[in-house]
Amino acid sequence: MSKIIKIHDMSLRDGMHSIAHQFTLKNMVDMSQALDKARVPLIEVTHGDGLSGDSVNYGFALHKDEEYLSAVIPKLKYSKVSVLLIPGIGTVDHLKMVEDLGVKTVRVATHCSEADVSEQHISYAASRGFDTVGFLMMAHMLSAKEIVEQAKKMAGYGANCLYVTDSSGHMLPEEVSAKIGLMREAFPNHEIGFHGHHNLGMAVANSLAAVEAGADRIDGSIAGFGAGAGNTPLEVFAAVCDLKGINLDVDLSALMDAAEDVATPIMGDKLPRVSRGALTLGYAGVYSSFLLHAIRAEKKHGVPAREILLELGRRKTVGGQEDMIEDVALELLRAGG
Amino acid sequence: MKIRCALIGSGNIGTDLLYKLLRSDVLEPVWMVGIDADSDGLKRARDLGVKTTHEGVDGLIKHIEEDNIEIAFDATSAYVHAENSRKLVAKGVKVIDLTPAAIGPFCVPPVNLDEHLTQGEDNVNMVTCGGQATIPMVYAVSRIQEVSYGEIIATISSKSAGPGTRKNIDEFTVTTSGAIEKVGGADKGKAIIILNPAEPPLMMRDTVHCLTKGEPDQEKITQSVLAMEAAVQAYVPGYRIKEGPVFDGNRVSIYLEVKGIGDYLPEYAGNLDIMTAASAKTAEMFAKQMIKNRT
Numbered sequence: 001m002s003k004i005i006k007i008h009d010m011s012l013r014d015g016m017h018s019i020a021h022q023f024t025l026k027n028m029v030d031m032s033q034a035l036d037k038a039r040v041p042l043i044e045v046t047h048g049d050g051l052s053g054d055s056v057n058y059g060f061a062l063h064k065d066e067e068y069l070s071a072v073i074p075k076l077k078y079s080k081v082s083v084l085l086i087p088g089i090g091t092v093d094h095l096k097m098v099e100d101l102g103v104k105t106v107r108v109a110t111h112c113s114e115a116d117v118s119e120q121h122i123s124y125a126a127s128r129g130f131d132t133v134g135f136l137m138m139a140h141m142l143s144a145k146e147i148v149e150q151a152k153k154m155a156g157y158g159a160n161c162l163y164v165t166d167s168s169g170h171m172l173p174e175e176v177s178a179k180i181g182l183m184r185e186a187f188p189n190h191e192i193g194f195h196g197h198h199n200l201g202m203a204v205a206n207s208l209a210a211v212e213a214g215a216d217r218i219d220g221s222i223a224g225f226g227a228g229a230g231n232t233p234l235e236v237f238a239a240v241c242d243l244k245g246i247n248l249d250v251d252l253s254a255l256m257d258a259a260e261d262v263a264t265p266i267m268g269d270k271l272p273r274v275s276r277g278a279l280t281l282g283y284a285g286v287y288s289s290f291l292l293h294a295i296r297a298e299k300k301h302g303v304p305a306r307e308i309l310l311e312l313g314r315r316k317t318v319g320g321q322e323d324m325i326e327d328v329a330l331e332l333l334r335a336g337g
Numbered sequence: 338m339k340i341r342c343a344l345i346g347s348g349n350i351g352t353d354l355l356y357k358l359l360r361s362d363v364l365e366p367v368w369m370v371g372i373d374a375d376s377d378g379l380k381r382a383r384d385l386g387v388k389t390t391h392e393g394v395d396g397l398i399k400h401i402e403e404d405n406i407e408i409a410f411d412a413t414s415a416y417v418h419a420e421n422s423r424k425l426v427a428k429g430v431k432v433i434d435l436t437p438a439a440i441g442p443f444c445v446p447p448v449n450l451d452e453h454l455t456q457g458e459d460n461v462n463m464v465t466c467g468g469q470a471t472i473p474m475v476y477a478v479s480r481i482q483e484v485s486y487g488e489i490i491a492t493i494s495s496k497s498a499g500p501g502t503r504k505n506i507d508e509f510t511v512t513t514s515g516a517i518e519k520v521g522g523a524d525k526g527k528a529i530i531i532l533n534p535a536e537p538p539l540m541m542r543d544t545v546h547c548l549t550k551g552e553p554d555q556e557k558i559t560q561s562v563l564a565m566e567a568a569v570q571a572y573v574p575g576y577r578i579k580e581g582p583v584f585d586g587n588r589v590s591i592y593l594e595v596k597g598i599g600d601y602l603p604e605y606a607g608n609l610d611i612m613t614a615a616s617a618k619t620a621e622m623f624a625k626q627m628i629k630n631r632t
Contacts, residue, residue: 055488056546056588056590057488057529057544087506088529088530089510091507111532111534113495113534114534116500117503117506120506121507300585315539317533318533318535320529320531323592324542326580326590327544327579331579331580
């Protein structure tokens with residue numbers, strides 16, 4: 001029996017970006033129940049920008065993180081639930097607020113070169129016995145060697161699993177192989193994970209490359225819910241893995257049903273796709289959740305979203321800098337005016 | 338006549354502040370306190386003729402009387418500030434706290450420095466760099482119209498964020514959020530901080546979003562915001578409104594940039610500059626009051 005690759009569902013967290021954080025409690029429960037039935041081991045539930053992401057900058061969710069978690073967790077039979085925390089947005093206090101709700105995994109995300117801002121949160125989560133994940137975002141911006149150096153810090157604070165996160169969907173399979181391969185080598189006793197976005201249409205190929213390079217966990221979502229063109233579509237990835245003889249220990253048919261019958265009707269016309277904007281994110285290496293904000297800025301100020309996103313790429317903006325979008329739009333408007 | 342003061346903490350903030358105090362007409366930096374004799378900050382202080390100790394605040398306390406130290410700046414960390422402050426206040430020293438400890442009341446000079454002068458506190462807290470850059474603007478809106486929610490996003494270059502800031506990033510968000518409410522006048526405050534590693538380093542940027550109760554009075558708010566920009570520029574020349582105020586429904590957004598004057602770190606580190614400039618200004622006002630009471 002080959003090792004089981006653990007898939008981690010993003011539909012209820014990264015998927016929040018696709019719908020401007022407006023899932024109802026029923027949406028969340030319906031999707032998580034379908035995932036539970038398909039035996040998906042881990043499901044992430046929070047605002048798209050993690051605990052306490054609720055803001056003008058990122059958008060106010062329909063419900064609080066606590067309400068979503070309380071609605072979803074008690075109904076699960078098989079799946080466990082994770083929360084995302086981005087230092088600088090969420091704090092250890094926010095983690096304390098949700099830790100009694102039955103959360104199993106805490107993922108602490110930083111920009112790939114700034115791992116040392118995660119010390120408070122990773123060490124707290126590890127000390128409380130959580131499955132603790134260090135999540136290095138925008139990993140296309142550093143070399144494999146540098147990623148390993150940053151991951152060492154997170155491992156030192158207590159993370160038991162370390163992620164290479166392609167937040168822009170900018171990476172190609174050979175880059176994923178190189179980065180995951182070096183991580184595998186550097187951390188023989190840690191789990192290694194990969195989180196992809198489909199902006200260049202590469203999410204499934206990249207996730208497969210990650211598994212082949214030694215990854216233990218792969219993020220994805222049903223019907224590819226997620227920022228930009230979405231995350232790795234889990235039902236597609238599961239089918240590919242089945243053909244390749246990779247063991248995910250999930251129910252493929254139930255995953256397909258979850259994507260088709262449960263998830264797709266919820267998203268309606270907001271179903272992620274490789275749109276012009278999403279493709280620009282992948283092409284220019286821009287944080288995927290900027291997409292809807294850039295489209296909104298286009299509507300308000302009349303500056304094409306593609307121009308805004310390309311400029312944000314040139315300026316090397318990082319995750320969380322959504323406030324740059326209107327700023328850059330106004331600047332471009334003046335320059336072009 | 339100058340009031341003699343001590344700097345505790347020889348990191349980025351303490352060292353930047355030292356340069357500002359050396360230019361002051363009413364303050365004289367006499368001591369600089371660190372914990373590492375080889376730190377760049379202590380070396381520079383020695384070269385500039387300032388007395389130094391690497392034995393922490395205890396290395397300073399025994400010299401307070403003989404050197405007549407009346408004001409101390411603490412730029413260490415929230416964890417050691419309480420103990421430092423207790424020892425200094427017991428010796429009759431007025432403490433300006435640049436850590437996010439916030440034992441004393443928050444001080445954001447263009448908003449509430451006058452209030453602190455009349456109340457004569459032993460310890461005032463300078464909030465955070467992001468707070469100094471944004472809270473004046475939250476106040477500029479709330480003094481015109483009620484603000485139900487104030488949110489700030491501070492983006493600083495990775496190079497300007499020292500190990501203390503990184504290790505204790507939660508203190509930034511918690512302290513700044515509290516001050517958006519208490520000093521900025523918003524019913525509810527939220528603060529976000531982002532580090533950006535781009536090269537060349539980006540200038541400190543701050544965004545302020547206020548949600549007003551009812552339709553914002555665009556003309557009055559714009560006037561108030563522009564007046565506040567000028568008030569901050571009086572002590573931080575590189576402070577400017579980049580865009581805005583932008584009005585969208587009941588949202589008022591102001592996009593700011595803070596260019597430092599390059600005392601210790603280069604110009605991009607506006608976060609350092611606004612924190613130390615606000616602290617120096619606060620201490621100068623206290624010093625002027627001390628001098629006036631004596632003559």
